Structure formats: C-alpha cells, structure tokens
Amino acid sequence: MSDVVNVVFAGLGGQGVIKASDILADAAFRAGRDVKKAEVHGMSQRGGSVTSDVRFGREVLSPMVPRGEAHYLVVLSPSEVAVTRPLLGKAGVLIPPDLVDEAALPNRKSLNVALLGALARHLDLPDEHWLAAIRAALPERLHEVNERAFRLGREAAGRAG
Amino acid sequence: MERRLLSGDEAVAAAAMDGGVHLGTGYPGTPSTEILEAFSALGGRAQWAPNEKVALEVGLGAAFAGARAVVTMKHVGLNVAADPLFTAAYTGVSGALVVVAADDPGMASSQNEQDSRRYAIAAGLPMLEPADSQEAYELALAALELSQRWQLPVLLRMTTRVCHSKSIVTRQSAVAPAPVPRFARDVASRVMIPAYARPAHRRLRKKLESLEAWGETAPLAIWREGSKALGVIANGVTARHVREAAPEASLLELKLVHPLPLEKIRAFAASVERCVVIEEGDPVIADAVRAAGIPVEGKAPSFRFGELDVPRVRRILARDLSPEPEAPKGKPPQLCEACPYHPVYSTLKKLGCIVAGDIGCYTLGVLPPYEGMDTCVAMGASLGVGLGLRHVLPEEDARKVVSIIGDSTFVHTGLNGLVEMVYNPPPTGHVLVVLDNGTTAMTGQQEHPGTGRTLDHEPTAKLSIEGLARALGVANVDVVDPIADPAGFERLLAGRLSRPQLSVIVARRPCILAAADIRKYEKAAAAAGCAACPEVENV
Ligand code: SF4
Numbered sequence: 001m002s003d004v005v006n007v008v009f010a011g012l013g014g015q016g017v018i019k020a021s022d023i024l025a026d027a028a029f030r031a032g033r034d035v036k037k038a039e040v041h042g043m044s045q046r047g048g049s050v051t052s053d054v055r056f057g058r059e060v061l062s063p064m065v066p067r068g069e070a071h072y073l074v075v076l077s078p079s080e081v082a083v084t085r086p087l088l089g090k091a092g093v094l095i096p097p098d099l100v101d102e103a104a105l106p107n108r109k110s111l112n113v114a115l116l117g118a119l120a121r122h123l124d125l126p127d128e129h130w131l132a133a134i135r136a137a138l139p140e141r142l143h144e145v146n147e148r149a150f151r152l153g154r155e156a157a158g159r160a161g
Numbered sequence: 162m163e164r165r166l167l168s169g170d171e172a173v174a175a176a177a178m179d180g181g182v183h184l185g186t187g188y189p190g191t192p193s194t195e196i197l198e199a200f201s202a203l204g205g206r207a208q209w210a211p212n213e214k215v216a217l218e219v220g221l222g223a224a225f226a227g228a229r230a231v232v233t234m235k236h237v238g239l240n241v242a243a244d245p246l247f248t249a250a251y252t253g254v255s256g257a258l259v260v261v262a263a264d265d266p267g268m269a270s271s272q273n274e275q276d277s278r279r280y281a282i283a284a285g286l287p288m289l290e291p292a293d294s295q296e297a298y299e300l301a302l303a304a305l306e307l308s309q310r311w312q313l314p315v316l317l318r319m320t321t322r323v324c325h326s327k328s329i330v331t332r333q334s335a336v337a338p339a340p341v342p343r344f345a346r347d348v349a350s351r352v353m354i355p356a357y358a359r360p361a362h363r364r365l366r367k368k369l370e371s372l373e374a375w376g377e378t379a380p381l382a383i384w385r386e387g388s389k390a391l392g393v394i395a396n397g398v399t400a401r402h403v404r405e406a407a408p409e410a411s412l413l414e415l416k417l418v419h420p421l422p423l424e425k426i427r428a429f430a431a432s433v434e435r436c437v438v439i440e441e442g443d444p445v446i447a448d449a450v451r452a453a454g455i456p457v458e459g460k461a462p463s464f465r466f467g468e469l470d471v472p473r474v475r476r477i478l479a480r481d482l483s484p485e486p487e488a489p490k491g492k493p494p495q496l497c498e499a500c501p502y503h504p505v506y507s508t509l510k511k512l513g514c515i516v517a518g519d520i521g522c523y524t525l526g527v528l529p530p531y532e533g534m535d536t537c538v539a540m541g542a543s544l545g546v547g548l549g550l551r552h553v554l555p556e557e558d559a560r561k562v563v564s565i566i567g568d569s570t571f572v573h574t575g576l577n578g579l580v581e582m583v584y585n586p587p588p589t590g591h592v593l594v595v596l597d598n599g600t601t602a603m604t605g606q607q608e609h610p611g612t613g614r615t616l617d618h619e620p621t622a623k624l625s626i627e628g629l630a631r632a633l634g635v636a637n638v639d640v641v642d643p644i645a646d647p648a649g650f651e652r653l654l655a656g657r658l659s660r661p662q663l664s665v666i667v668a669r670r671p672c673i674l675a676a677a678d679i680r681k682y683e684k685a686a687a688a689a690g691c692a693a694c695p696e697v698e699n700v
Contacts, residue, residue: 012492013494022327025166025327026166029166029329034328034329035166035327035328035329036293036326036327036328037166037326037327037328038322038325038326038327039325039326040267040269040270040321040325046494046495046496046497046522046525047492047494047495047497048491048492048493048494048495049489049491049492049493051489051491060328061401061402061404061405062398062401062402062404062405062470062471063293063322063326063328063398063401064322064402064468064470064471066405066470066471066472067470067472067486068472079492080491080492083489083490083491084489086486086489087489
C-alpha cells in the first residue's frame with residue numbers, strides 16, 4: 001500500500017467537491033492506476049460540509065483515506081480548512097482555497113478545477129490525462145473556461161511552492 | 162472487455178443490463194437511488210414505484226411471469242417492503258428477483274442505522290454482499306443466477322461506501338440472453354392460504370439447507386492465507402479495510418452473508434491462534450458463528466456505531482478502547498436560500514404550531530432558525546403521529562397540531578395516513594399541509610406519481626393530491642402558493658386551525674433546484690401534444 005496516494009477534497013455542497021474528485025479519479029484511471037473514490041452525499045447537497053476521498057496507486061484496498069493519512073488536502077471553502085485539517089498527514093500538503101486568486105478566474109465556479117491544477121503540480125499524472133478527464137466531466141461549453149482555470153491553478157502553485 | 166470507473170450503484174445497473182433484467186423498480190432512497198437511474202440511462206426498463214412495498218410486489222409479479230427483476234431501496238425501505246418479502250420467500254419465483262437493500266452505517270442521510278442482514282435471516286433468504294464496484298457487478302450477476310437456480314428472491318446488501326465509491330469495473334461481454342417471460346399457472350406455490358403455505362415453508366427450509374451446503378464450496382468465501390497467529394473473518398467493504406490494516410493476517414472474506422458457510426468458517430478459525438470477526442453494524446456473523454460452537458472474538462460494542470474504516474479496524478485488532486477522535490464537525494445542510502419552504506416554516510413558527518413532520522428536504526426545517534418540527538419518525542408517519550397528538554392533547558394544544566409532509570412522501574405512505582384521518586377524525590379536526598414542490602427533492606429530483614412524469618421524465622397520468630383529499634371527504638381542501646402569497650397562506654392556516662374540521666392545504670411551489678428542469682419537461686410534453694398531462698399548467 002506504500003505507493004498509494006491519498007487525496008481528500010473538502011468544501012460545501014454546491015462547490016464542486018465531488019466533481020473535482022471525479023476528475024482526479026478519472027485522470028488517475030486514464031494513467032493506468034488502480035483508483036478508489038468515496039464520498040458521502042445525500043443531505044450534503046444542501047450547502048452542508050462535503051468531503052470526498054480519492055486514492056490511487058498499484059492496488060487500492062479500502063476506499064476511505066484513513067484519518068491523518070492524507071497526502072494532499074484540497075479545500076474549496078475557507079470555513080472548512082480548520083475543520084478538515086486533522087485529516088492531513090504530518091508531511092501532507094494543504095491546498096487552500098485562497099491559493100488561487102478568485103478574481104483572476106474566468107468563472108468563480110471553476111475554483112474546483114483551478115485547485116486541481118495546483119494539485120497536479122505535485123502529482124505524477126501526465127497532462128493529457130488531466131485534460132481528458134476535465135473534458136469528460138464537463139459539458140463542452142465549459143471546456144475552455146476550465147482548462148484556463150486549471151492552468152491558472154498550476155501557475156499559482158508554482159509561485160507558492 | 163470494457164474497463165470503466167464506476168460507482169457501486171452504476172455497477173449494479175451494468176449487471177442488470179448484462180444479466181438481462183426485464184424490469185427494474187424501486188423507490189428513491191440514498192444511497193440506492195442511482196441504480197435505477199443508471200439502469201435507465203443504459204437502456205434498461207426502469208420505473209419508480211410509489212413505495213418499496215409496491216416496488217417489491219411489481220418485481221415479484223414480473224418474476225412470477227418468468228422475468229428477471231431488480232428492486233432497489235434503502236435499508237429503511239426494506240421495512241416498508243418487509244410484508245411481501247417474507248411471503249415471497251415461501252412462494253419463490255419463476256424467473257429471478259434480486260432485492261437490493263442499501264444500508265447506511267454512520268447515517269450519512271438516514272434516520273437509523275439498522276442492519277439489513279437481519280432481514281435475510283428473518284425472511285430466510287440468501288444474501289450477498291459486495292466490497293467494491295467490481296464485486297457489486299459480479300455479485301449482482303451472481304444474485305440473478307442464484308435466484309433463477311434456487312427459485313428464490315435473493316437479497317443484495319450494499320452499504321453507503323460501496324454504493325457511492327467509485328472503483329474500476331471490468332464488464333463481461335455477452336451474458337446469456339434472458340428468456341422471454343411466460344406465465345405458467347402454479348396456484349399451490351403462489352397463493353399462500355395456510356394449506357399451501359405450510360408445505361411452502363418446508364420447501365423454503367429445504368432450499369436453504371441445500372443452498373447452505375452449496376455455499377460451503379462456492380467461490381463466495383475467499384480464504385486468504387496469512388499469518389497463523391491472527392485470522393480475521395469479515396464481509397463487504399470491511400474486508401478491504403482489514404487487508405489494509407493487517408496485511409499479514411489470514412483473512413476469510415465472506416460474500417454470501419446468509420446462509421453462512423459455517424464448516425468453512427470452522428476450518429478457518431481452527432487454522433489460526435486468534436480469530437476475530439470484524440463486521441460493520443450488528444454482530445450478525447459473530448453471533449451465528451459462536452452459536453455454532455466456533456470460538457471467535459467479536460468487536461467491542463462501541464464499534465456497533467457508525468462506519469468502520471482502517472484506523473477503527475486497527476483499534477479492534479489491538480483491543481484499543483481508548484476514546485476515538487471526534488469526526489470533523491462540519492457545517493450541517495440547510496434549506497436552499499430561495500426554497501419555497503421558508504415562508505411555510507416562518508408561518509408555523511409564528512402561529513406556535515406543534516409540527517408532526519416527515520422525511521424530505523423540509524426535515525431541514527428542524528434546524529435553527531426555525532426549529533420548526535417536533536417529530537420525524539419514518540416515511541409517511543407525520544399523519545399518524547399528528548393524529549395521535551390531536552386525540553389526547555388538551556383541546557387548546559390539540560388545535561395547534563399540524564402534520565406536514567412532502568408530495569413524494571405523501572404518495573409513498575402518507576396516503577394511508579390520510580385515510581386514517583378521515584376514518585378516525587380527532588374531535589378538534591386536523592390540519593395536513595402537503596408541501597408540494599413538484600419533485601422528490603432530497604434524493605436528487607426524482608419523479609413520482611404526483612408529478613405526472615415517469616422515471617425518464619416522460620409524461621404519464623398525474624395523481625391529484627387535492628382531488629384525492631376531496632374524494633376522501635375532507636371538509637376543507639385548499640391550494641396555495643406560499644412564495645407568491647405568504648400572507649394568504651398564514652391567514653388560511655390560522656383559519657383552518659380554528660375549525661374543528663379536517664383540512665388539507667396543498668402548499669404548491671416547485672423546488673428552485675428542479676424548477677428549470679420541470680419547465681423543460683413540460684415544454685417537451687406540450688410540443689409533443691401530450692394529452693396525458695392536463696394539469697401541467699398548475700405545477
Ligand atoms: S432542494 Fe428544493 S426543496 Fe430542497 S431545500 Fe433546496 S429548494 Fe428547497
């Protein structure tokens with residue numbers, strides 16, 4: 001299990017937490033990794049807290065990221081940063097919502113994809129798979145906006161790192 | 162062979178397709194809802210029933226006719242379907258009937274965390290349980306085969322983590338085409354008068370016995386050799402947590418969770434020094450194994466609550482009973498900002514009502530600022546509970562009692578409560594408010610018999626809530642729009658509360674999240690010149 005990468009996404013219902021985790025899971029799948037993704041939704045659609053776990057590697061067993069063992073924690077809402085922090089491992093990387101300048105985004109709704117761009121900087125997944133996953137997850141009219149958001153996030157992470 | 166990333170629910174839908182299922186029916190309930198939606202999207206014939214009991218009866222009828230049927234529901238829905246389920250075990254089926262029950266350990270979106278494995282034991286039905294999407298696919302196919310072979314309904318138990326987790330699924334190519342349904346008369350098997358039911362019960366026990374013997378060698382219990390010092394018996398997704406938490410342990414992964422392969426379990430337990438049963442929910446396996454005289458260790462009672470995960474499994478194995486870390490305290494869900502329920506709740510609060518509530522988005526009205534619900538027990542319970550309160554409270558308080566229920570829940574089991582309301586009216590009368598938002602909002606905007614559209618959003622006959630109330634003889638029946646006329650709603654409710662009569666108020670306004678889609682479906686229906694939907698303009 002040592003090669004398994006654990007990513008937790010957190011935010012509020014309606015922010016695209018699940019969509020972001022779907023895109024990462026798909027990108028990892030396209031890159032030939034074993035993938036598991038688990039989330040709890042239902043009531044969560046009504047603006048409450050939502051988290052989604054993605055794990056990928058050679059073989060993934062449990063679909064849930066053990067508490068305190070996340071390598072990356074991607075948070076979409078400022079109010080969720082402190083709450084979900086304990087999920088992150090000691091050497092883990094936090095990707096907070098203010099890493100990306102919202103005003104620079106072509107569309108505020110694409111913050112989730114921008115933060116994926118920031119995450120992509122840390123992960124060993126080829127760009128082509130990221131882009132294919134973004135396109136597969138979103139309707140065509142949103143492709144361009146989100147690809148731009150993805151690049152923006154990637155650059156922002158470069159500056160921060 | 163196609164490899165895809167699928168949720169457990171989507172995997173069951175794929176199996177229904179590849180297994181030649183003729184009909185899928187059910188009632189939306191998180192986390193099971195997506196199975197039928199995905200089955201329909203794949204081209205399967207899927208439909209929503211008014212409730213789980215009806216869904217199971219429709220599936221059973223199809224299976225009597227030799228068809229393959231899948232019926233889906235959440236764990237609490239199985240309670241509603243329990244009546245026909247127990248007798249279906251006696252009648253058996255001619256085709257195949259797979260009942261999918263999705264449990265919710267940890268209660269992500271449910272009112273209790275009951276363990277559906279108890280139903281398999283009580284009804285005497287085989288039950289399979291997958292650990293991930295690939296197994297959900299394979300075991301759903303296996304369940305269809307088992308059902309056909311043993312002529313019994315088969316339960317497929319899922320849990321939230323399996324339903325809503327995505328993992329890689331390889332679909333089989335061609336599965337044998339299902340035979341065309343044909344009805345063959347078999348009165349003695351299907352009419353459960355006592356004279357026929359007595360032999361039917363004996364037949365069921367015989368089938369279970371031979372099934373149990375078959376299960377001992379069937380590839381539905383996977384024995385993973387490991388250390389002799391520690392052996393673990395586990396089922397479902399828990400078995401995956403165990404492999405991660407204790408990779409060195411020997412492991413017996415159970416896929417057939419009823420009947421249990423006790424001889425295999427006996428051999429496994431004897432092969433290790435310490436044998437621990439780790440299961441989410443009730444100690445069903447541990448108890449059964451111990452009752453068979455096999456010494457095993459179970460989990461501590463504190464692990465009866467909530468989901469298991471890798472850290473909790475480590476704790477169970479280490480017999481660690483120290484306090485567990487609190488789950489992150491997130492923000493609770495709430496009514497959408499422009500939800501039509503807001504004016505309803507502020508009015509109920511203003512009038513000081515005692516509110517018997519029900520299950521749906523409006524249950525969120527229980528949270529601040531409204532705290533506008535005094536009871537919420539089960540689907541459809543708001544009517545009966547409200548009536549009970551009215552019967553016994555002193556008159557002044559009884560007059561404040563209101564039952565509120567959503568449109569989908571009203572059709573599900575509220576209708577029976579309305580009949581009770583007319584039949585045994587309390588001396589002060591009663592007021593029922595039906596919150597008609599034109600959809601099943603909580604589970605993700607599914608259709609129901611009151612919307613006038615089928616699962617695929619195609620027009621069909623539309624049930625009229627106010628028409629039903631009038632037909633049953635309710636004295637006062639009104640329809641209002643709580644957003645357009647909040648003052649009118651308040652006047653009406655206050656007036657009805659002061660009368661010792663029966664009143665039904667339909668507060669009608671579409672869910673804001675569903676409104677755009679509803680308009681789109683209506684337009685499409687109008688363009689098609691659909692005659693089946695005369696009430697469309699009232700939605
Ligand atoms: S989803 Fe619809 S019914 Fe539910 S809270 Fe939002 S607006 Fe109200």
